[in-house]
Each structure stands twice: as C-alpha cells, then as structure tokens.
Amino acid sequence: MDYLLVQFIEATDEEQADLWLVNLIDEHAVPIVREILGSSRHLHLNNNRATSTQDASDLFNDIITNLLSRLRIIKSDRARGAIADFRGYIAATAYNACNLYLRQKYPRRARLKNRLRYLLSHDSTFALWTNEASGLICGFAQWRNKGAASPQRVLEKIRQDPVEWIQTADLASVGIERAQLSNLLNALFQSCGSPLQLDDLVNIVADICYEKDQPDEPLDTMTQLAAPTLDLEIVLEHQHMLALLWQEVCELPSRQRLALLLNFKDARGQDLLSLLPSTRTATVEQIAEALDFPHIEFLRLWNKLPLDDATIAGLLGATRQQVINLRKCARERLERRMSAVIAKSSVGNGSQG
Amino acid sequence: MSKHLSQFESDEGPFHLDYEQHLEPYVDGNASDIDREIVDSHIALCSRCADELKDLLAFKQQPVAALTGDTRVTSSRWKQWLPQSPSLSSPALAMAIVIGVLILAMGVLLWTTYRASRRIERAATGSPESDKHVEKEQPASSTEHTSPENSSNLPTLPREEPLITLNDAGGHILVNQRGQLEGLHELPPDLKKDVERALATRRLPGSPALTAWSTGAGILRSELADQNTFAPLEPMDVVIETDRPKFRWQALEGARHYIVTIYDAKLREVGSSGPIVETEWTIPNSLERGVTYSWQISALKDDKTIVSPKPPLREARFRILDQRAVVTLAKLKESAGSSHLVMGVFYWKHGLIEESEREFQALAKANPNSTVVAELLASIRRR
Numbered sequence: 078m079d080y081l082l083v084q085f086i087e088a089t090d091e092e093q094a095d096l097w098l099v100n101l102i103d104e105h106a107v108p109i110v111r112e113i114l115g116s117s118r119h120l121h122l123n124n125n126r127a128t129s130t131q132d133a134s135d136l137f138n139d140i141i142t143n144l145l146s147r148l149r150i151i152k153s154d155r156a157r158g159a160i161a162d163f164r165g166y167i168a169a170t171a172y173n174a175c176n177l178y179l180r181q182k183y184p185r186r187a188r189l190k191n192r193l194r195y196l197l198s199h200d201s202t203f204a205l206w207t208n209e210a211s212g213l214i215c216g217f218a219q220w221r222n223k224g225a226a227s228p229q230r231v232l233e234k235i236r237q238d239p240v241e242w243i244q245t246a247d248l249a250s251v252g253i254e255r256a257q258l259s260n261l262l263n264a265l266f267q268s269c270g271s272p273l274q275l276d277d278l279v280n281i282v283a284d285i286c287y288e289k290d291q292p293d294e295p296l297d298t299m300t301q302l303a304a305p306t307l308d309l310e311i312v313l314e315h316q317h318m319l320a321l322l323w324q325e326v327c328e329l330p331s332r333q334r335l336a337l338l339l340n341f342k343d344a345r346g347q348d349l350l351s352l353l354p355s356t357r358t359a360t361v362e363q364i365a366e367a368l369d370f371p372h373i374e375f376l377r378l379w380n381k382l383p384l385d386d387a388t389i390a391g392l393l394g395a396t397r398q399q400v401i402n403l404r405k406c407a408r409e410r411l412e413r414r415m416s417a418v419i420a421k422s423s424v425g426n427g428s429q430g
Numbered sequence: 431m432s433k434h435l436s437q438f439e440s441d442e443g444p445f446h447l448d449y450e451q452h453l454e455p456y457v458d459g460n461a462s463d464i465d466r467e468i469v470d471s472h473i474a475l476c477s478r479c480a481d482e483l484k485d486l487l488a489f490k491q492q493p494v495a496a497l498t499g500d501t502r503v504t505s506s507r508w509k510q511w512l513p514q515s516p517s518l519s520s521p522a523l524a525m526a527i528v529i530g531v532l533i534l535a536m537g538v539l540l541w542t543t544y545r546a547s548r549r550i551e552r553a554a555t556g557s558p559e560s561d562k563h564v565e566k567e568q569p570a571s572s573t574e575h576t577s578p579e580n581s582s583n584l585p586t587l588p589r590e591e592p593l594i595t596l597n598d599a600g601g602h603i604l605v606n607q608r609g610q611l612e613g614l615h616e617l618p619p620d621l622k623k624d625v626e627r628a629l630a631t632r633r634l635p636g637s638p639a640l641t642a643w644s645t646g647a648g649i650l651r652s653e654l655a656d657q658n659t660f661a662p663l664e665p666m667d668v669v670i671e672t673d674r675p676k677f678r679w680q681a682l683e684g685a686r687h688y689i690v691t692i693y694d695a696k697l698r699e700v701g702s703s704g705p706i707v708e709t710e711w712t713i714p715n716s717l718e719r720g721v722t723y724s725w726q727i728s729a730l731k732d733d734k735t736i737v738s739p740k741p742p743l744r745e746a747r748f749r750i751l752d753q754r755a756v757v758t759l760a761k762l763k764e765s766a767g768s769s770h771l772v773m774g775v776f777y778w779k780h781g782l783i784e785e786s787e788r789e790f791q792a793l794a795k796a797n798p799n800s801t802v803v804a805e806l807l808a809s810i811r812r813r
Contacts, residue, residue, distance in 0.1 A: 177446060184478060185636070188485045191449055195457070195486060200494065240609040240623070240630045251631040255492035287627055289638045330467055398451075399464050405445035406471040413475055 079163040081105065086152050098148060102141060106167050110140050113171040132182065140174050183290040189253060190279045196258055197275075203262060205275065216272030226271035232281050235268065239285045242268070253286055261285065318415070319358045325414050327367055329407050332393060335368055336403035337411075339392075340383045348383050447472060447479040457486050477744070594629055596803065597796040599769035605629050614772060616765045618758070625775045632802055633809040639669055639749075639781030660685075661738045662727055665748035669781030671759070673716040673750050677725060681709045682736065685729035692717070692725045705730075720752030755780050770796070778810065786810055 078086065085097035114133050144167065151160065160166045180187040197205040197215045204221040208214045214225040235242045243251055246264040250257055261282065266273075273281075283289060326334060341349040353359040359367070365375035378384075386397045393400060447453055447469060455461040456469050473480040592612070594605040604612040609630050611622055628634055660682040665675055677690050690703040690711050700723065703711045717723060724745040728737045739746055751759075759776065766772040774789030790807040797803045 177444070180446070180482075181478065184481065188482055191453060191482055191486050192489045194449060195454065195489060198454075240626045243630050244607070244609045250633075252633050253635070255489055255494055259494060286631065286635070287624075287638075288635060330471065332464060332467060333471065393464070395464050399468070402445055402468045403464065406468055409445065409475050410471065 079160055079166075081163045082148075082151075082160060085148070094152065098145070101148065101163075102145065105164055106141060106144050109164060109167045110137060110171045113168060113175060132178070136175060136178050140171050143174070144170060185288050185290045186279060186283055189283055189286075189288050190275070192253060192255075192258060193262075193279055193282065194275070196255065196262065200259060202259075203266075211274050213275035214272045215275050215278055217266050220266075220272050223272050225274045225277075226269075227274050227277045228269050228271060231269050232273075232277060235265075235281060236284050243285065251286055253282075253288060258282070319353075319356055322411065322415060323353060323358045325411055326407075329410065331369060332395075333403045333407035333410075335393060336389055336400050337407040338364065338368055339378075339389050340386065340404060342383050350382055445472065446476065447483065453483060453486055456483065457490050594800075594802055596771065596793070596800060598771050598793060599766065603769065603771060614766060614769060617772065618762075621762075621772065621776060621779075624779055625772060628775050628806060629802060632805040634775070634778045634786075634806055635809065637669075637778050637781045637783060637786075639779065640667065640783075660727075660729060660736065662725065662746040666746050667748070668783055669749045669751055671751050671756070671782060671785070673719055674713050675717070675748065675750075676710055676712040677703075677727075678710040679727045679738075682729040682731060685731045685736075687730050689728045689730075690725060691728070692723050694718075695722050697724075717750050719750045719756065722747055722749040724748075749781065751780060751782065774806075774810075783810065 081101065085094060085101055088094035088097055114137055147170075193215075194205060194213075197203045202218060203215065204218045205213060205215045206221055208224055211225045211227075214223075216223070246268065248260060248264055251261060252258075262278075265278070265281065326338065329337065338350055350364065353364060354361050361376065361379065362372055365372045368375065370378070384392075386400045390397045390400045393403075395403070452461065452465055452469050455465060461469065469483070473483055591607070592604040593607055593609070596603045599614065602613060605626070606612055609626055611617075611626050611629075614622070614625075617625070659680065661680050663678040663680055665677070679688070679690075682688075687705040687707050688703070688709070689705055690701075691699055692701040692713070694700050700717070701713055701715065703713075724747045726737055726739065726746070728735050759780075762772070762776055770789040770793035774786045774793060777783070777786035777789060787807070787810050790803065790810055794800070794803045794807050
C-alpha cells in the first residue's frame with residue numbers, strides 16, 4: 078500500500094476520511110490528470126477550441142469521479158486490491174482514459190494514426206523514434222534520433238491553405254492510401270525540414286486529407302469509461318442462470334477460462350468459484366476438469382483461491398498484463414452472452430406479472 | 431512519458447487493443463499465441479477495435495509508393511551525392527557542370543514558353559489542333575475556351591491555363607493553377623474550400639457528419655445471416671432532409687403485422703406506428719431536427735414477436751438534418767442550385783449521401799471525359 082493512502086484508508090471517522098480523500102485528490106490527482114490532459118496534442122491543437130476545451134473538461138471530471146469511487150471501494154474493502162504506487166496509478170488511469178476517449182470520439186483520427194505509425198516504421202525512407210521530452214517523433218530515416226522541432230509556423234501555413242500547399246508540393250493526388258500517404262509524408266518532411274512530433278503529423282495529415290471526425294453528440298463518457306461489468310448479482314439470484322453462466326464459462330477458450338476462474342471475484346472481491354459447488358452448479362471435480370488440472374492438485378489450490386495475477390501468469394507462461402487482458406476478454410464475452418439471457422428473462426417475468 | 435504509461439499494467443477500465451502491444455504485431459504476424467487469442471476474442475465483440483484492425487490489415491496490403499526511396503529526398507540526396515562522386519572532386523569541374531545544367535534548364539524554359547504561346551494562339555484562332563496539346567481536365571465541348579475577348583480581333587494576352595474546367599452551373603467552372611475555384615460566386619467560404627479541396631484531392635472520404643457512427647464490424651456471422659431475412663432497409667446510417675421520414679423494411683414471411691418503434695439517442699421511445707400490414711410507413715408527426723434516432727421493426731408471427739435489429743447487431747440509425755443546415759441548403763439552392771459540384775459537396779459534408787451521389791452522377795453525365803469527377807463519384811460510392 079502506498080504510504081500516501083494510509084491515513085485515508087485507516088481513518089475511522091467518516092468526516093476525517095473525507096478530508097483525507099479531498100486532500101489526496103487536490104494534492105496529487107488533480108495536478109497529474111491536468112498535466113496528462115494538457116499534454117494531449119489533439120485536445121490542445123484541435124481547430125475547434127471550444128470543442129477541445131469541452132472534451133478536456135468532460136474527461137477531467139470523469140477521471141476524477143472514477144478515482145474517487147475507486148478510492149472509496151478500496152477503503153471499504155481492502156481485499157479489492159492495494160495500490161502500491163498511487164501517483165503512477167493516477168497517471169496510468171488518466172493516460173488510458175484519455176487514449177480511450179480520443180479513440181472513441183475520433184475514430185477516423187485513430188485509424189489515420191495507426192496507418193501513419195505503420196508506414197513510418199515499415200518504410201525505410203522514414204523513421205519513428207522516441208524522445209524522452211517529446212514522446213514519439215518522426216521524420217526521414219536520416220534524421221533518426223534528432224529532437225522534434227515541429228515547426229508550428231510551417232504547419233500553420235499549410236493548415237490555413239492545404240489546397241495551395243498541395244499544388245506547391247506538386248502532389249498528383251492526396252489521400253490515405255499507402256502510396257499517397259508515403260508521397261505526402263515525403264513532401265511534408267521536406268516542407269518542414271525537421272522531425273515532427275507524431276501527434277503534430279497526424280493533425281496536419283488529417284487537415285490536408287480532410288480526415289475529420291465530427292461526432293454527432295457528446296459521448297456519454299461515464300458509460301464509455303466504465304469497465305465492462307457482468308451483473309453477477311442478478312445472475313446469482315437465479316439458479317438456472319448460474320447454470321447458464323457455467324455453461325458459457327466452459328465454452329471460453331482454455332486460457333481465458335483459467336484467467337477468469339482462478340481469480341473469479343464479485344464486486345466486493347469475494348471468491349465466486351466456491352459458489353459453484355455450494356449451489357450445485359458444478360462440482361469441484363468438474364471445475365478442475367474445466368481448468369485442465371488434476372483433481373488432487375486442484376484441491377490443494379482450492380483454499381488459496383482467488384489467486385493473484387502474478388501466480389496465474391506463472392501457471393500460463395504469460396505476463397501479468399496478458400492475464401488481465403485474457404480475463405477482460407472472458408468477461409466481455411460472458412457479459413454479452415448473459416445480458417441477452419437476463420434481458421429475455423426480465424421480459425418473461427414482466428409478461429407473467 | 432506516454433510510452434512509459436502505455437506499458438503500465440492496469441486492470442482498471444475497459445479493455446481495448448493497443449497499437450504497439452496488439453495491432454502492429456498481429457498485422458505483421460509477430461503476435462504471440464496469447465496475444466493473438468486476446469485480439470481474436472476482443473474483435474468479435476468490439477466493433478471499434480475490429481475496424482482499426484481491419485483498416486490496418488487493408489493498409490498493409492496496399493501497394494507502396496510509386497516513387498522509390500532514391501528519388502524522394504531530392505535536395506538532401508544531391509548534397510550527399512556530390513562530394514561522393516570522384517569525377518566531381520574538382521570544384522572547377524563541378525562548377526562547369528552546374529553552369530551547363532543551368533543553360534540547359536533555360537533552354538527548356540524558353541522552348542516551353544514558346545510552345546505555350548503558340549498553343550494559346552491556336553486556341554484563339556479556333557485551330558482544331560488546339561485540344562490535342564491540353565493535358566489537363568477539359569470539358570467535352572470544344573468551344574468552351576473561346577472567351578468573348580478571344581472571339582474579337584483584340585490582341586491576345588497570354589492567359590493562365592486552368593487546371594480543371596467543368597461543365598456545370600449552366601456554364602463552366604474553372605480551377606486555376608493555384609487550386610482556386612473561379613466562376614462561382616456567393617459561396618460560403620467554408621463550402622468553397624471544401625469544393626476546392628475535393629477537386630485537389632480527387633476524393634470525398636466518409637462524410638464528416640457520419641464518422642461517429644459504427645460501421646457494423648464485429649457482428650457475429652450467424653447473426654448477420656438472420657439479418658438478411660427480416661431487417662430494416664431505410665433509413666440506415668444516413669442523414670435525411672425531411673423531418674417526417676419514411677421507414678422501409680424487409681418483409682417477414684407469415685407475419686401478421688408489423689410495428690415500427692422510434693427511439694431518441696437516450697433510447698426513449700418517441701414514436702410508434704401501431705400494427706400495420708405494409709412494409710413501409712411514414713411518420714405522421716415531425717421529428718426533432720439535429721437529433722439522431724434509432725428504430726426497430728417488430729413482427730408478430732405465430733403469436734411470437736420478432737424484433738430487428740437487436741443487440742449485438744448494430745442499430746438502424748438516422749439523423750434529421752439540423753435546422754442551420756436546412757437554412758443554408760435553402761439559400762444554396764437559390765444561389766448555386768444549378769451547380770451539381772457544389773450541391774454534391776454540400777450534401778456529402780452533411781451526410782446526405784444519396785443526394786450527393788445523385789449530384790455527382792449528373793456532373794459525370796455533363797463531363798463524361800473528366801477523371802476528376804469520375805474519381806469523386808467513385809469515392810462517394812466506396813463509403
């Protein structure tokens with residue numbers, strides 16, 4: 078547990094705990110989240126400044142709200158997982174939320190960025206490298222490892238009149254096909270005369286090729302940022318649904334099944350695997366079989382469940398992040414399958430009533 | 431910082447594919463078995479990530495640039511090459527070659543100028559050869575270049591040749607060598623820029639008004655098969671001008687009746703047809719402009735209600751053109767309504783794709799030899 082969190086977690090008085098929580102958010106979370114949102118070129122350099130500010134403001138509020146709720150959960154139940162590095166945790170949460178938000182709100186820009194990254198790292202004329210100060214930098218291969226100048230005056234001039242620049246650069250056609258992008262990058266780097274930050278490149282290419290996103294309505298960010306959750310409360314209420322859940326679990330690919338079952342917890346961090354034998358949904362032997370474990374070996378493991386991700390990673394020969402991703406894939410699939418069953422069941426109950 | 435953070439392990443928030451960790455290795459065939467399984471499982475459920483992966487796979491397959499690496503970085507390659515060539519080690523020899531190249535360039539320039547003036551003279555005198563030398567886009571008519579001053583006996587001034595000439599708006603629309611549009615006045619500046627950009631890039635990518643909408647990737651195959659039998663037909667993924675749209679759907683054999691239900695963006699029901707036996711219905715009340723709606727069709731068959739589309743299939747969505755665009759469109763119809771090019775670009779920009787395609791078809795008919803128009807029309811159809 079990070080020492081920064083200790084006073085908040087251990088506070089017994091609710092008022093005092095709230096004070097510590099406000100302090101944690103104001104002193105640590107707010108500056109880090111602001112810095113990460115501020116470093117996003119797209120949120121900053123978007124031509125439509127009003128939209129950009131609104132994006133940043135929405136995102137900021139959502140990240141802080143999510144952090145608050147996460148901290149409250151940890152305080153109410155330490156078993157939900159400790160945070161070893163609170164500042165790193167805030168940064169990762171903000172970065173991931175920012176990335177996801179931009180990808181969802183600007184899907185066309187996300188695809189263009191992927192294409193440019195691919196071209197820059199697969200065409201020997203160009204290069205993509207990382208600079209400690211500026212992040213991802215790109216340019217001609219012979220510029221590799223130089224710092225990014227990102228000549229804003231040149232970029233602004235192109236942005237103001239892309240058509241004139243296309244004529245001046247003598248580009249026969251402009252577009253996002255591989256050959257067209259390759260010629261476009263060549264002309265752009267020549268015009269700029271120095272490496273560019275990748276985000277600057279994406280923005281200027283989007284302007285030239287008119288690869289613009291125009292979301293019709295603001296995303297419901299809370300919905301978008303919320304982790305996919307399977308409403309197990311509802312599932313557990315119904316024996317037959319639990320049987321269906323088990324059936325779906327058995328149909329998961331084996332690695333996903335293992336990543337899920339060995340760390341099968343409810344919203345409060347309670348082990349759910351033990352629920353299966355007690356509700357007669359599946360015997361321990363059947364669970365062992367589903368996990369491809371010898372029965373005796375699984376019995377030894379039973380009292381240690383749920384296992385932490387590092388241990389599961391060791392069993393699978395995977396990294397901890399891969400275990401997390403496998404489990405998320407499994408939950409996504411179960412959520413999709415089971416929500417259909419739940420909806421059907423609700424309709425059925427409604428019509429009966 | 432971003433690179434460091436992207437590698438930070440996290441089990442918070444929803445899972446989506448990461449470029450470095452998943453997309454690029456998958457596309458290049460370098461992903462581990464575990465990551466490949468993660469990608470395959472995820473794209474079956476997430477249409478956005480499926481779109482990104484599909485796009486990158488398609489991009490990888492596209493041909494690389496026609497220019498080779500050797501010819502691209504012209505100025506810097508010259509600088510590298512000069513000192514390396516042994517024959518150019520002598521400064522005097524190098525200078526002589528540079529002077530020679532300059533003389534040659536001046537000769538070419540003089541010859542080109544002479545040829546251009548001859549061509550303009552021939553055009554002014556109506557020589558039948560004149561069109562043979564024009565390499566840029568030209569209209570079908572051979573008389574369109576004869577301007578009033580050329581038809582008189584006034585001395586001819588050398589005039590800049592337009593880059594593109596199109597038969598449109600009851601006359602001709604020109605794009606000059608700087609890519610600027612001539613022959614259309616009173617266009618909103620934004621729209622003028624959009625038209626110029628379309629002509630310069632020769633493409634109209636997906637309409638910016640529709641980009642936030644799902645493309646339907648990630649739909650399970652078995653469920654797609656169902657969609658072919660009973661499903662909404664229109665409106666689907668479009669912006670429409672009328673605020674009282676007509677709904678059409680594919681019939682379900684043996685259905686006793688159908689019910690159309692319309693929802694707003696927050697999935698609140700805003701209209702229903704009630705039971706009907708036809709396979710189309712026009713809503714009697716106006717829907718709110720600028721709002722995105724979705725709709726479902728349900729059929730009663732053998733005392734069972736069958737609904738389409740339903741999750742995980744994508745919604746049947748449409749948006750009613752917003753009031754501001756309606757006003758602009760009315761003004762535009764008055765000022766530039768006869769220009770298929772302008773109307774086509776306007777419709778495209780606002781997501782009225784069928785209308786845009788119709789305008790470009792008319793433009794193509796008036797300009798059968800224009801490759802620019804053909805490419806624009808093709809790009810609209812590819813959406």
